Amino acid sequence: MKILITGGAGFVGSHLADKFIDQGHEITVVDDLSTGRYSNIQHLEGHERFRLIIDTVLNERMMERLIRETDHVYHMASAVGVRLIMEQPVKTIETIFHGTDVILKFCSRYRKRVLIPSTSEVYGKGASVPFKEDDDLLTGSTDKHRWAYACAKTLDEFLALAHYKETRLPVVVVRLFNTVGPRQTGQYGMVVPRFVEAAMKNEPIHVHGDGTQQRCFGHVLDVVEGLAKLLDSPECFGQVINLGNNEEISIKQLADKAIELTGSTSKIQYIPYEEAYGEGFEDMRRRVPSLEKAKNLIGYQPTRSLNDIINDVAGEFKTSSAAA
Ligand SMILES: NC(=O)c1ccc[n+]([C@@H]2O[C@H](COP(=O)([O-])OP(=O)(O)OC[C@H]3O[C@@H](n4cnc5c(N)ncnc54)[C@H](O)[C@@H]3O)[C@@H](O)[C@H]2O)c1
Numbered sequence: 001m002k003i004l005i006t007g008g009a010g011f012v013g014s015h016l017a018d019k020f021i022d023q024g025h026e027i028t029v030v031d032d033l034s035t036g037r038y039s040n041i042q043h044l045e046g047h048e049r050f051r052l053i054i055d056t057v058l059n060e061r062m063m064e065r066l067i068r069e070t071d072h073v074y075h076m077a078s079a080v081g082v083r084l085i086m087e088q089p090v091k092t093i094e095t096i097f098h099g100t101d102v103i104l105k106f107c108s109r110y111r112k113r114v115l116i117p118s119t120s121e122v123y124g125k126g127a128s129v130p131f132k133e134d135d136d137l138l139t140g141s142t143d144k145h146r147w148a149y150a151c152a153k154t155l156d157e158f159l160a161l162a163h164y165k166e167t168r169l170p171v172v173v174v175r176l177f178n179t180v181g182p183r184q185t186g187q188y189g190m191v192v193p194r195f196v197e198a199a200m201k202n203e204p205i206h207v208h209g210d211g212t213q214q215r216c217f218g219h220v221l222d223v224v225e226g227l228a229k230l231l232d233s234p235e236c237f238g239q240v241i242n243l244g245n246n247e248e249i250s251i252k253q254l255a256d257k258a259i260e261l262t263g264s265t266s267k268i269q270y271i272p273y274e275e276a277y278g279e280g281f282e283d284m285r286r287r288v289p290s291l292e293k294a295k296n297l298i299g300y301q302p303t304r305s306l307n308d309i310i311n312d313v314a315g316e317f318k319t320s321s322a323a324a
Helices: 011-022 062-069 082-088 089-110 146-167 190-198 220-230 250-263 273-275 292-298 307-322
Strands: 002-005 028-032 049-054 072-075 113-119 171-177 203-210 212-214 239-243 248-250 268-271
Touching: 002 011, 011 028, 011 220, 028 062, 028 146, 049 273, 062 089, 072 089, 072 212, 082 089, 082 146, 089 146, 113 146, 113 248, 146 171, 171 220, 190 250, 203 250, 203 273, 212 250, 220 239, 220 292, 239 292, 248 250, 250 268, 250 307
Parallel strands: 002 028, 002 072, 028 049, 072 113, 113 171, 171 239, 203 268
Antiparallel strands: 212 248
16 A cells, blocks of 8 residues: 655654555655654665655645555644744644645545544643543633644644545544654653653753653554554544553653663752743643543554653663764
8 A cells, every 4th residue: 555654754653654664555754854853764765665755744736746646644744742832833833734734635635544643632621531532622721822732733633524524534533642662852842752861861850840740651652553553444534532551650750760760860850830831831730541432443452561661762762872
């Protein structure tokens, strides 16, 4: 099959590319390398079933041609990361909403299967966990920029479901909960690579807030297994589906674990949210997915633990610093 992965030089997209190459598919990646890295897909360059195009998904003429000639589309390109969203809210909204609009328009025109990733952020300040796909969504006021990400992704969801309703576009919307593992960079505020890198350098670990906020972390290889099944399952079309891991840990405990598993002498430093992200930042206390729907539809069951994640991320840092 021919598979187009937008944002395929990014963290999740590059693991998807690996999986589909292993399965024998022909892969085209479109990425503007804004947050992605060439090194994530460098090992695939030269493969006869792999092609990289460095360009933006906002290039409509190119996207129309690429979508017309493909079978499945995984639209992983997006502005991602809390820091980026606080710093560049205009770019965030435009990339997310306009990019998805372009993809859905051409997938609808040429009747292609398409996966649109959304985020656990859309559950906003919802306090009743685990979050189920049909729960109400409760975001903050529009002068708090962090909610721009959630709202733009929510609009993507509405648009995808509208295409399904009007023309039965074979589209699946996936709400990803914190997905982590090798190739994720800490540059845009992602917590696991930041903590593991600091621990390995025996530098202070910066915990934002008081560290009692809780999160669940899914290994990227578990998540990618789920993503790869969704477009092969017509019963998922027109559905919104949570994906991730549902084991909870506080951010303080995560820092402790990173220190313990890397044998580090790092100490934890607590940084107030305003200092880390500026005015207008609000955080959520808990975010736990209900994974029932994914289990019922595609048999999704994460198998990798947080220890596996930290060990894999630490292993990657070790290899890259040895090569540097
Ligand atoms: N990783 C997570 O925990 C997580 C959680 C929730 C949702 N998601 C969603 O999953 C998807 C992939 O996220 P990721 O973690 O791999 O992030 P990432 O930043 O590593 O990947 C996004 C990729 O999109 C590319 N990109 C950005 N704008 C582009 C444009 N205009 N044209 C072409 N390429 C562009 C970037 O260069 C990058 O390679 C995103 O839609 C994100 O919102 C991820």
